[in-house]
Amino acid sequence: MPVPTPNLYPAFNTVRLSHVEFGVRDLARSRAFYVDTLGLQVTDEDANTIYLRALEERGHHSIILRKSDRAEAKELGFKVYDEENLDRAAAFFAGKDLPVSWVKRPYQGRTFLTRDPQGIPLEFYAKMDRLPPIHQQYSLYKGVxxxxxxxxxxxxxxxxxxxxxxxxxxxxxxxxxxxxxxxxxxxxxxxxxxxxxxxxxxxxxxxxxxxxxxxxxxxxxxxxxxxxxxxxxxxxxxxxxxxxxxxxxxxxxxxxxxxxxxxxxxxxxxxxxxxxxxxxxxxxxxxxxxxxxxxxxxxxxxxxxxxxxxxxxxxxxxxxxxxxxx
CATH class of the missing domain: 3.10.180.10 (2,3-Dihydroxybiphenyl 1,2-Dioxygenase, domain 1)
Structure with a gap:
């Protein structure tokens, strides 16, 4: 069987996937798709950026739409268990000679950027701003x-x-x-x-x-x-x-x-x-x-x-x- 034995005790504890940012060429058109058609909820927006979450999510965002000249995907975001695990994650990637750069992200705590060995851009953090629950506000349930x-x-x-x-x-x-x-x-x-x-x-x-x-x-x-x-x-x-x-x-x-x-x-x-x-x-x-x-x-x-x-x-x-x- 070509699948490796699971590593149940990794160097750091990743909780789950979290979010992704898309570069989009027409922000209004993208808003019509993600908000008016799919039913994602806007948590913040300005002339260049829209932050979105789904109805059960308490974190500030799971999709970021940013106006761009090029349609592309930015970093894939992952949440780790706590600040100690965030430091362990940074040390792990640095130990693999993979790039680690600490950045400031709106609505997130300490965050670092890196890539996996094949070049996928990644973003790890432990804390994101929490929003009030909306999963029982059924008037918000639109689209899919x-x-x-x-x-x-x-x-x-x-x-x-x-x-x-x-x-x-x-x-x-x-x-x-x-x-x-x-x-x-x-x-x-x-x-x-x-x-x-x-x-x-x-x-x-x-x-x-x-x-x-x-x-x-x-x-x-x-x-x-x-x-x-x-x-x-x-x-x-x-x-x-x-x-x-x-x-x-x-x-x-x-x-x-x-x-x-x-x-x-x-x-x-x-x-x-x-x-x-x-x-x-x-x-x-x-x-x-x-x-x-x-x-x-x-x-x-x-x-x-x-x-x-x-x-x-x-x-x-x-x-x-x-x-x-x-």
Whole structure:
């Protein structure tokens, strides 16, 4: 089995994924997508930036939209357990000869920037401003009724190497796709918070951000979103789904924002809290891997993603081919 033994006692304790910043070219258009259509809540905004949270989130933001000349993804944000673990995290990355720079971020406490060995830009912090709960303010539930950010998925030029590094810092594999011919990982799903994943890796030119996912209450909310998007000018932004994944068992829909950043709407996966939970293996050629119902993904899903600011791209060295929709 190509998956490393879980590291249950990493150098520092990461609680979960937290947030991501997108560079967007038309802030008003992006606001119409994320706020008016998806239903995320604005926590602050000015002429250049919009901060958003979902309905169950108490932290100040999980999405930052910043006006930019270039559509790109900035740092992926992760929350650590406390200030001591933040210092341990900084020491860990510095010890790997990876860049560590302390920065000031609005609405966050001490924060440092770094990159993983493949070049994904990262941001770690322990404290973010807390906001009053709104999960029972049902008048705010609009669009797809997004409850919380769930995971990131990144294109990786070498999934084995990506998984080995993130396993070292305590991200445990729940499911994985193996290329039977080479015996290597083609994709893997890793978590900290007890769902199927906080961070997943898909084979491809990278590092690039494949998608950011939001958890919603039920599959019916996804159907409602499809009706809304198809009748309010967003039909072309529906990319894939709805459907049920074989991997994760989740009900899903993939959509694209005005700049092409991919968002997954997601619900109904399963709990993975037990530290000795065995990962589930899938073969790359299994037609139920992508979708339990057997429908393959379009070519865009395997080839298109958001570039990371300042990251040099590298072609994948694993040429295995998944099942692609005609």
């Amino acid at each position: 009724k997004p409850l919380r950010i769930d995971h990131f998925n990144c294109f990786s030029p070498n999934v084995d190497e990506a998984v080995a590094f993130w396993n070292e810092i305590g991200f445990r594999v729940t499911e994985y796709t193996e290329d039977a011919e080479s015996g290597r990982l083609w994709a893997a799903w890793t978590h900290r918070k007890g769902g199927v994943h906080d961070l997943a890796f898909t084979n491809g030119t990278g590092p690039r951000l494949h998608h950011t996912a939001f958890w919603v209450p039920t599959p019916l909310n996804i159907i409602d979103l499809l009706d809304l998007m198809s009748t309010t000018g967003w039909l072309a932004n529906i990319e894939r789904g709805p459907g049920r994944h074989g991997i994760s068992n989740a009900f899903f829909l993939y959509i694209r924002d005005p700049d092409g950043h991919r968002i997954e709407i997601y619900c109904s996966d399963y709990q993975t809290v037990d530290p000795d939970l065995e990962p589930i293996r899938w073969d790359l050629k299994d037609p139920q891997r992508q979708t339990l119902w057997g429908a393959p993904a379009p070519r865009s899903w395997f080839e298109e993603g958001s570039v990371f600011a300042g990251a040099a791209l590298k072609e994948s060295d694993l040429k295995a081919t998944p099942i692609v929709a005609p």
